[in-house]
Structures are given as structure tokens and as C-alpha cells.
Amino acid sequence: MNLVEATLVLAVLVIIVVGIVYFVSSKGVLSRVTESQAVQLVISDLENKYPGGIINVTNVTPSQRYPGSWHIVLSLILNATSPCPDYVVYAYDYPAFTFVPTTVNVYTNSCRIFGFNSSLPYRIASAPVAITRATQLNISSVVAFIKSYGYSNVSAHAIFLPYVVVDGKNLTNVWQVTYSSPKSNYSVNVWLTQLNGTLVYANATR
Numbered sequence: 564m565n566l567v568e569a570t571l572v573l574a575v576l577v578i579i580v581v582g583i584v585y586f587v588s589s590k591g592v593l594s595r596v597t598e599s600q601a602v603q604l605v606i607s608d609l610e611n612k613y614p615g616g617i618i619n620v621t622n623v624t625p626s627q628r629y630p631g632s633w634h635i636v637l638s639l640i641l642n643a644t645s646p647c648p649d650y651v652v653y654a655y656d657y658p659a660f661t662f663v664p665t666t667v668n669v670y671t672n673s674c675r676i677f678g679f680n681s682s683l684p685y686r687i688a689s690a691p692v693a694i695t696r697a698t699q700l701n702i703s704s705v706v707a708f709i710k711s712y713g714y715s716n717v718s719a720h721a722i723f724l725p726y727v728v729v730d731g732k733n734l735t736n737v738w739q740v741t742y743s744s745p746k747s748n749y750s751v752n753v754w755l756t757q758l759n760g761t762l763v764y765a766n767a768t769r
Contacts, residue, residue: 596631596632596633596657596658598623598633601623601632601633601635601657601658602620602623602633602635604657604662605635605637605655605657605662606618606620606637608662609637609639613639613641615641616639616640616641617639617640617643618637618638618639619637619638620635620636620637621636621637621638621652622634622635622636623635623636626656626659628656629656629659629660631658631659632656632657632658632659632660633655633656633657634654634655634656635654635655635656635657636652636653636654636655636667637652637653637655638650638651638652638653639651639652639653640691643690643691644718644719644720645694645714645717645718645719646674646694646698646705646709646714646717646719646742647671647673647674647694647695647698648671648690648691648694648695648719649671649672649673649691650669650670650671650672650689650691650692651666651668651669651670651672652666652667652668652669652670653665653666653667654667670689670691670692671691671692671695674695674698674699675695675699676692676695676696676699679696679760681759684758684759685758685759685760686757686758687738687755687757687758687759687760690720690721690722690723690738691721692760693721693723693738693740693755693760694719694720694721694740696738696755696760697719697721697738697740697753697755697760698719700753700755700760700762702753702762702765704751704765704766704767705742705751705753705765708742708744708747708751709742711747712744712746712747716744716745716746717742717743717744718742718743718744719740719741719742719743720740720741720743721738721739721740721741722738722739723736723737723738723739723757724736724737724738724739727739727754729752729754729764729766730764730766732763732764734754734763734764736756736757736758737754737755737756737757737763738754738755738756738757738760739752739753739754740752740753740754740755741753748769749767749768749769750767750768750769751765751766751767752765752766752767752768753765
């Protein structure tokens with residue numbers, strides 16, 4: 564073996580050794596991140612970016628595409644009690660992509676429900692969507708309430724009711740959305756169908 568061949572062989576061996584060392588060390592770094600650590604780090608990052616946001620982790624599994632990382636799926640609700648909350652689902656592969664998420668679904672944003680079409684069946688499955696739908700409908704009592712007390716002073720809460728009697732009316736599978744304000748001595752209540760969010764009834768209570 565001449566000097567040139569020996570040099571080439573040595574260079575190849577060095578590259579292989581460096582590659583093995585890098586692979587082993589990177590695997591070691593990733594393996595040191597436990598599931599609970601990964602989840603907490605992602606949640607902490609979101610809490611710093613969106614103070615007051617409601618975060619719910621829905622699924623955590625070892626990443627299939629990035630060995631040594633965790634695939635974390637979670638929902639984020641911003642301005643949860645406003646008349647138009649924002650609701651999105653993110654997925655993270657941590658630590659492979661650190662705190663850069665993939666958007667899985669946007670349910671509501673800027674008082675718009677994504678994927679909603681009144682001519683097609685749409686089942687309202689969450690409070691943020693129910694609140695947004697109620698505000699979207701421009702119900703006269705809701706519009707007047709928000710206008711009187713100001714958007715930032717109005718809170719909205721939603722609850723799903725399989726059955727309820729309201730002013731003598733029997734309602735089934737409805738969302739009740741209640742608008743209130745610390746500046747008001749009364750609240751406005753709206754009941755929407757779970758399917759397609761059609762207005763069923765509205766009233767005011769003290």
C-alpha cells in the first residue's frame with residue numbers, strides 16, 4: 564500500500580469514527596430528555612409566549628420520524644372568556660425541532676370558525692367554537708350587550724347541555740353561551756344547537 568492509498572484509508576477511517584462519535588453523542592443527548600421533561604419544556608415555552616393561554620396536552624408518543632424525540636400534541640386557547648376566543652392545535656417533535664411547532668388544526672381565529680359551512684353538517688365540540696358561533700350570529704341582545712359595556716369588559720362562557728328546560732321550552736343537545744360583565748347587573752344567555760350552531764333561544768337574566 565503506497566502513501567496515497569494509506570492516507571485515503573486513514574481519512575475514511577477518521578470520517579467513520581467522527582460520524583460514530585457524533586451519532587452516539589447525539590443519541591445520548593436526546594435520550595436524556597424524558598417524556599415529562601419534554602412536555603414541561605414545551606408547555607413552559609408556550610406559557611412564556613402566550614401568558615394566560617389555556618394549554619391542554621392531548622397526546623404524547625415517541626416520535627416515529629425523529630428517534631430520541633417526543634411527539635407532543637396539545638391545544639392552545641387564547642382569550643378563552645372573550646366573545647371571540649382563539650383555539651388552535653399544535654404538534655411538537657422535541658427536542659428535534661426544539662420549540663417550533665406544526666399547526667395541526669385552527670378551530671377559531673379572529674371570530675372565524677375554520678371548516679364551518681352552514682350547508683354541511685358541523686358538530687360543535689368545544690366551548691371556544693360555541694362562543695365564537697354565538698358571537699358570529701349577531702344576535703341583537705348580544706350585539707347590544709357588547710356595544711353597551713365594551714368588548715374588553717364582556718366575558719363569555721359556554722357549557723354543553725344534553726337537556727335543559729328554559730322558560731318552559733325543552734331543549735336538547737344545545738350549547739348555552741352566557742355573556743356577562745362586571746359593569747352590568749344582568750347577563751345575556753344564548754342557546755345554540757350542537758349541530759351547525761343554529762340559534763334556538765336567547766334571554767336576559769339578572
